[in-house]
Structures are given as structure tokens and as C-alpha cells.
Amino acid sequence: MSKKSISGRNLEDSITSDDILGKEVIDIEGKFIGVVEKVLIDPKNIEIIGIEVDKGFLKKGLSIGRSYIDKITDVAIFLKIRVAYEIKGMTVFDKIGAKVGIVSEVELVEGRNKIKNIHVRKGMGKKEMIISNDLIETIGHNIILAVKEDKI
Amino acid sequence: MGMKNHHRITKSEGELLSTLDLKKLLRLKVISNKGLVIGKVSQIRIHQAKMHIEGILVSRGFFKKPIYIGSSYISKFSHASFLLNVEPSVLLKGKTVINSQGEKIGKVKEIIRKEHSNQIEKLIIRSFLKKDFELKISNIKSIGNSVIINPNHHVEKKYFWKKS
Numbered sequence: 001m002s003k004k005s006i007s008g009r010n011l012e013d014s015i016t017s018d019d020i021l022g023k024e025v026i027d028i029e030g031k032f033i034g035v036v037e038k039v040l041i042d043p044k045n046i047e048i049i050g051i052e053v054d055k056g057f058l059k060k061g062l063s064i065g066r067s068y069i070d071k072i073t074d075v076a077i078f079l080k081i082r083v084a085y086e087i088k089g090m091t092v093f094d095k096i097g098a099k100v101g102i103v104s105e106v107e108l109v110e111g112r113n114k115i116k117n118i119h120v121r122k123g124m125g126k127k128e129m130i131i132s133n134d135l136i137e138t139i140g141h142n143i144i145l146a147v148k149e150d151k152i
Numbered sequence: 153m154g155m156k157n158h159h160r161i162t163k164s165e166g167e168l169l170s171t172l173d174l175k176k177l178l179r180l181k182v183i184s185n186k187g188l189v190i191g192k193v194s195q196i197r198i199h200q201a202k203m204h205i206e207g208i209l210v211s212r213g214f215f216k217k218p219i220y221i222g223s224s225y226i227s228k229f230s231h232a233s234f235l236l237n238v239e240p241s242v243l244l245k246g247k248t249v250i251n252s253q254g255e256k257i258g259k260v261k262e263i264i265r266k267e268h269s270n271q272i273e274k275l276i277i278r279s280f281l282k283k284d285f286e287l288k289i290s291n292i293k294s295i296g297n298s299v300i301i302n303p304n305h306h307v308e309k310k311y312f313w314k315k316s
Contacts, residue, residue, distance in 0.1 A: 023254075024254060026250070026254055026298075027297075028294070028296070029294070029296025029297045029298075030248070030250060030294065030295075030296045030297045030298030030299065030300045031296065031297035031298065032297075032298075073252070073253040073254050074253055075253045075254040075255045076250075076253065076254025076255075077254075078254065090187070091187070091189075093183060093187060093233070094232075096228070096230035096231075096232045096233065096235070097181060097183050097229075097230065097232045097233025097234070097235045098230075098232035098233065099232075138185065138186060138187060139187075140184070140185070140186020140187045140188065140239075141184070141186050141187045141188035142183075142186075142187030142188065142189070143187055144183070144185075144187050144235075
């Protein structure tokens with residue numbers, strides 16, 4: 001028996017929150033970020049504004065805005081971006097490959113996926129360094145800076 | 153003998169202090185262009201006739217094959233490390249392969265390269281209970297944490313018991 005509809009449009013191609021919840025979230029590099037825990041809806045416009053991702057046991061959840069979602073498939077949700085927060089814990093090398101420290105915190109520009117500064121810890125009991133995004137040359141498996149450590 | 157106390161016999165070559173002691177470059181970290189620490193320099197190989205560095209042998213610890221990397225893939229080196237201008241493609245072995253839907257379809261078993269260069273021609277993918285299959289580089293969308301297949305490429309996986 002077909003369901004009644006009062007939407008005024010064809011809803012057959014639409015997906016439901018059940019189709020999104022529990023799906024794996026994959027970033028642009030093919031990294032598995034976590035699984036969708038919640039679908040976030042704007043109460044005024046009644047529009048989906050993002051998703052909340054469960055990153056696993058003892059890890060903080062992550063909210064991702066709709067504009068960063070590339071596509072939703074039957075199996076996963078692909079992002080258009082590499083999540084800036086994922087650089088936490090990466091090793092930072094300077095221009096000549098000397099180890100500077102480990103990323104302990106990431107500051108973003110107005111909550112967007114744009115890095116403003118990274119906080120780098122050199123070791124136990126040592127002062128944290130704040131490095132501006134302008135000094136970062138490459139972010140990959142780890143971070144390579146565009147300058148030598150003494151120029152930070 | 154200290155470096156300050158030496159005779160100098162050079163023509164157009166730079167002074168001693170402007171050069172690096174090869175011995176001090178041994179055991180340095182080798183880092184890819186994406187910041188991956190590949191291993192440590194175990195040997196620096198010199199071209200006998202041309203008298204320049206031809207390549208480095210990178211040791212990666214127990215049970216892992218060392219990698220000989222030609223100087224054309226070295227971007228720079230210093231007293232701190234050797235920086236490469238590539239991500240060695242041999243390290244793709246074991247990476248997860250996913251299709252455009254996000255399904256995990258296997259892992260990289262072998263990397264077929266253009267001769268001995270870093271250029272990938274195709275990957276051999278293995279998948280549980282399925283036959284190995286080839287994936288040409290043209291059918292790969294991106295290589296990062298995983299290998300993502302192009303949306304227009306359909307992979308037909310065959311089980312062991314199916315005849316080809």
C-alpha cells in the first residue's frame with residue numbers, strides 16, 4: 001500500500017536520517033574519521049546544517065558543517081576536506097627536517113576548517129610554541145614548516 | 153685533527169666549513185614530501201666516476217626491506233635530515249582500497265612501477281576470499297590515507313571458486 005504524501009513534491013529520491021546515521025565518514029584523503037552519530041537540523045529553516053561524528057572510544061566528537069560534505073553514498077559520507085583537527089598529534093618538522101615538536105592544539109579561523117595557529121609541544125615540561133598557519137609548508141602524514149626552527 | 157687546523161688545497165671548490173661530513177649524515181631521518189618518516193640513512197652511495205651522491209640506502213627497522221633512493225628523489229639534506237620530493241610508492245603496500253561509494257574492496261598487495269622509478273603503473277589488490285585484481289593508475293582517483301577508485305571504474309571481484 002503506497003503512503004500518503006502532502007509535500008507537494010516527489011520525495012522518492014530523498015534519503016532519511018536513518019540512511020545517514022551510522023555511516024562511515026571519509027575525508028578527501030580517504031581517511032576514516034568516524035561514524036555519523038547525529039544529523040544536525042536548523043530549527044528555524046528546518047534544513048540539515050551538518051552532522052556529528054563519533055570518532056571512537058575516549059575521543060571527542062566532531063561536528064561537520066553541511067558545506068564540507070561532498071556526497072552521501074549507500075555506504076559512506078565523503079567530505080570535501082581534510083579535517084583540520086586531525087593534525088593534532090602530528091610531528092612538526094622545520095624546513096630542514098629537524099623535529100620541532102608535536103601538535104598539541106589547533107586553533108581555527110572562526111570555527112571553519114581553516115587553521116589559524118597550531119600549538120606545538122617540544123617535550124615534557126617545555127614551553128608550548130604557537131606557530132602561525134603562514135609558516136606551514138606541507139601537511140601530510142606530518143607537518144613540514146617553511147622556515148627553520150630558529151625563525152619561528 | 154680539528155677542522156680549524158688544516159691545510160687547504162682547493163681550486164674552485166668551497167672551503168671545508170661550507171661542506172658536510174658524510175659520516176654525520178648517517179643515521180639521519182629520511183622524511184617524505186608529506187612528512188612521513190621513512191627510516192634512517194644507513195649508507196650514502198657515491199658515484200665513483202662523477203664523485204657525487206648517487207643515492208641513499210634507507211633502513212626501516214627489523215623485517216622491513218631497506219629502500220635505495222636515487223638522488224633525483226632527494227629534495228634537500230642537512231645535518232638534521234634528508235627530505236624527499238616524493239612519497240615512495242613502495243610504501244603503498246597494505247593500504248586500504250575503497251571505491252567511490254566508500255566500500256572497502258581490498259588492500260594493496262603489490263605495486264607495479266615504471267622500471268625502478270617511483271611512478272606507479274598499476275596496483276595489485278587483494279581481497280578476502282577473492283581473486284587478486286589489477287588496478288591501473290588511470291582508474292585511481294586519489295592516493296592518500298587510502299586508495300580511492302574513480303567513480304566511473306567498476307571493479308568486478310571474483311571469488312576463488314569462480315572460473316575466470
